[in-house]
Amino acid sequence: MCNSILEKKESPAVQAHINMLQGIINRMASNSANCKTWSITILAALLVLVVDGKIDLCNLWICYIPIGLFFFLDCFYLGLERQFVEKQEKLIDNINKGLNFEEFLFSASGKINKEIDADVTKTYWQKFIKKLHDKNKKKVARELENYRKQFLNTLKGVISFSTLPFYSSMIVFISISYLLSK
Numbered sequence: 001m002c003n004s005i006l007e008k009k010e011s012p013a014v015q016a017h018i019n020m021l022q023g024i025i026n027r028m029a030s031n032s033a034n035c036k037t038w039s040i041t042i043l044a045a046l047l048v049l050v051v052d053g054k055i056d057l058c059n060l061w062i063c064y065i066p067i068g069l070f071f072f073l074d075c076f077y078l079g080l081e082r083q084f085v086e087k088q089e090k091l092i093d094n095i096n097k098g099l100n101f102e103e104f105l106f107s108a109s110g111k112i113n114k115e116i117d118a119d120v121t122k123t124y125w126q127k128f129i130k131k132l133h134d135k136n137k138k139k140v141a142r143e144l145e146n147y148r149k150q151f152l153n154t155l156k157g158v159i160s161f162s163t164l165p166f167y168s169s170m171i172v173f174i175s176i177s178y179l180l181s182k
Contacts (some may be wrong), residue, residue, distance in 0.1 A: 008095050021088040028081035032074050036166060039070035043170060047177070060178045064171065071167040078160055079153030 008014060046063045055062065074100040157163055158177045 005095060005098060008101070014091075014095065014101070015140070017090065017091065021084055021091075024084050025088070028077045028084065031077040031163065032081070035070045035074035035077065039067055039170065042066040042070075044172070057178065057181050060181075063174045067167055067170050067174075071163060072154075074163050075151075075154050075157030075160070076164060076166075078157035079150055079155075081117065082153045082156065083149060116119055 043066065045062055045064075046055065050060060051059065091101055
């Protein structure tokens with residue numbers, strides 16, 4: 001049994017799928033880092049405009065807008081990253097437990113039976129449309145579940161150690177700058 005699990009882990013399809021997931025996870029982490037870089041760059045540019053006198057001190061609140069936008073974008077990327085890490089862990093757990101893992105590798109959904117006779121009765125079409133409708137209900141339910149997971153992971157990203165201290169320190173910096181300038 002241990003040998004078959006090792007063979008499954010070394011399968012080219014499994015390795016390719018894990019590499020694909022790792023690539024996606026790395027891109028999400030890179031996007032998160034880019035959000036932080038861009039927020040610092042835009043904040044620095046806005047503060048230069050304030051120091052040069054091109055923006056009045058009373059309009060310093062404008063600095064909060066890009067920080068807020070990048071904060072939520074960063075949380076979104078962090079949430080996506082967590083979803084893909086969860087998918088990868090689920091795949092590896094199924095392989096380790098000897099369970100079916102092929103559904104994670106090559107899943108295709110929404111296929112419609114193409115072997116339909118041209119002379120079908122109306123009742124057949126009604127049954128077919130009902131089956132199609134039921135499949136769509138399941139698909140919509142899966143999509144809603146995915147959106148719910150993404151929303152919850154984004155909320156977890158709001159209180160994450162990689163986002164909250166970074167962006168809150170920027171907000172504190174702007175607030176202190178504003179208070180000291182008065």
